[in-house]
Amino acid sequence: MTDATTESTPVEPFSPGLRRAIGVVMIGASLSFLDTTIVNVAVHSLAHDLHAGLDSVQWVVTAYLLALAAVIPVTGWATRRVGAARLYVAALAVFTVGSVLCACSPNLGTLIAARAVQGIGGGAIMPVGTIIWTAHATKQQMGKVIAFLAIPIILAPALGPVLGGLLITGIGWQAIFWLNVPFGILGILLVFQLLPMEKGGDAGRFDVPGLILASLGIVGLTYGLAELGTAGGPDTASVMGLVVGLLALAGFVLHALRTRRPLLDIRLYRTGAFTAASVATFALGAANYGGMILMPLYLQTVRGEGVVIAGLLVAPTAIGALLSAPFTDKWGAGITSLTGAAILAVATIPFLFLTATTSYWLLCAVMVVRGIGFGLSIIPSMTAAYQAIRPEQIPDATPQLNVLQRVGGAIGTTVLTVVLTGRLRHQATTAQQAGGFATTFWWVLGITIIATIPTIALARTERRDRPRT
Template sequence: MTQTRSATAVSPSDSIPPHVWRIAGVVVFGALMSMLDTSLVNIGLPTIGADLHASLATVQWVASGYLLALAVSLPLCGRLARRFGPARVWVAAVAAFTIASCLCALAPGIGWLIFLRVLQGLAAGVVVPAGQTILGQAAGPRYLGRVMAVVGIAVVSAPAFGPTVGGLMLDHLSWPWLFLINLPFGVVACVLGLRVLPRQPGTRGGAVDLVGLVLAGGGASAVVYGLGELGVRDANSVLSVWLPIVLGALGLAGFVFRSLRRSEPLLDVRMFRDPVFAAANSASFFAGAAMFGLMVLLPLYFQILHHESLIRSGLLLLVYGGGGIIALPLGGRLTDRAGGGIIAVCGTVVVAATVAPLAFLPVDANPVLVQVLLFVCGVGTALSTMPLVSTAYAAVRHDQMPDAAAFVNILQRIGGATGVALIAVILSRMAESGRPALSGYHLAFAGICVLSLVAALASGVLLRVRRS
């Protein structure tokens, strides 16, 4: 796995072949569709509940079931990509996601909608890692930074534009259109995927390790579920919070132990023996926790603390997404030139430096100042996430890319759930204590700042490992 250490020796003037850009465009198109769907549907939950006569606790499973299913399918993605080829898996997953979207729009009741959202989540869990596998294999270590920066457009723009798009749709259309909007995009993505993506032959392998799949998929989903419940229930709740987290952690530990003893594991955990791959994923875990936590906190900051409407809150968040989109190409080029470690250190420090003032500003703070901070924070977020992903992929062989993509996305998903849970716990506990709402948001922003600093330290470890 040492052939990828030469990323710093690549000339930044090397132009990326046109076919790689075409592949990147198709992959980003599919990723943007699946990620935008999450923010659109979450906005429509109150409307869906009212129309289908479901309680808030029940309708929340439309979102929770999707996220849990997504965590279940991630461990299987590597196996499917190796067996059938990542391009075939990507097209099949996009097609399944599109069909499930259509069925969700036609759901006659809340029970059917939850069930169909689970199927949609199973497909969505495969789209992003399969696409990253295709891109990683097509680009190779030489162009990974710049190409993976394109994938970051979906990660940054979907949460930024989703609230605005969803609010406008609900103002003029019924909630099924939140799902029907996926149909034309899904059809176009499948056609482009069949025409553009390289169809590499799969490799014959043994039977799927069903026990490993249960341990990995069930463990990851249990941890994500427990962390999600931590933010909405009593932290001392054993059955709802700590039992799923403990059982999930034991399941993941059992999966690691089982994989080390098998000649053909579901996912090759031995890749973590590579110090660069291990360090990049560790840093990505904390950077993902800060990013996803911030993406949950910022809409609440405008809607609840500043009493902004859903659409106006979305408009105020556009500057955050815009900063990320502008910085992504630069971050990719710098990653190819200097390596992801130093770029991630700078990015995470920028996030911490721009979030820290929000932990002290009053409610009536200058709105221009807040927008400037959010723009720079978006720049830092772009520089703190995708360079770590690029570095992790550059540390593995071509044939290991499917497993690497699965691991990167699993750790980011659990890291994101950790960051969201931290924000939810802080806000709910501060509200229960009777403290002013502003105090809760100040503490929440401080929590994001701490996560970013931990990510900076982990990125520093990555920098030292690569240099050694």
């Protein structure tokens, strides 16, 4: 059951072991999330330098996502088998080697293969890192820890385009991959220095059918969504990917229910609080990350700003999210998440009236408020999910929550990209293009309102489970 006493019980100070775990995991989390956004701004440069079309270069992004999606389901079992710290070192090492291979790639095919290697390491970093710090934290401390670790999640969409633009303009696209190398090495050294290298134990028989079905399902959905966004609408490849993904996931659910030790324990969803928190994490991922993609595109397409200036102008979102951090665990996770979703919806309304001359000051102010809603919504929902389960269930829950958040973000991003592409297809003037963005923000508002529904369920579950005094 949800630990509802969090809002009234003082949070004890972090232990030295927890502080060390947070410091180590922060490095890996920053690399994983920053790399996802920083590469997006390099697509045009890669197409020019590698003499390839944008449809081919898009695979640099897609290959990373597919590898990342395929490896996440294995992390729970692998952690039990080899030990969390050892697996975390391996993930950082693979990610760092993949970054070197990317920077040294002489052609597009090699770069795509190197990005897949990088994705294998990147996919394991966050799930394993979460398992590391949860081993040192009490349920009452989880809200504050997640608020710390959410900083790279919050800053990545704002800093990625700015940093990527500066590196590409000043040095070249290879620099965005070389940037990972010193931080990856530092992270590995800190793990050896600060964390006990505990050996693994009996993880049980490896669930090969479960791996095949789960990976095929997640990769199929990820590929289908990526292809849907690239094509600007449904085509044969995207539909086939989505159908295969959904069928494989349905098969995995049936398999997991009949297997004594499945790869991922979906019986966790028998707990009402965990189910509500998981659905809220998925829905808020779609609302938050989907909405974030539009403003940089508006600033570059309608206002003619470069990637660096556009990145700086969306930074207020990160500022707002940071301002919300002290309040993410002051009240119950359910009511806080519901409040954040409501703020997010209200802060979307001004974007419905975008024009080609909307004041930058107004946009920045609204983005600060939207950032507050982002921080107050998604961080408490993740906290509630971990507070609803027993410590020994965390290795099973963590991969699932990571998948839900990333797939939710991918769905939101894809839906809005398709809608925006359709609205801009026949818009010639900047005024018409601004109207296309304003129309697309109606979809953002709709997705956000839908995302409030699971937060209401989470708040109701939290209130029901609260001990009566």
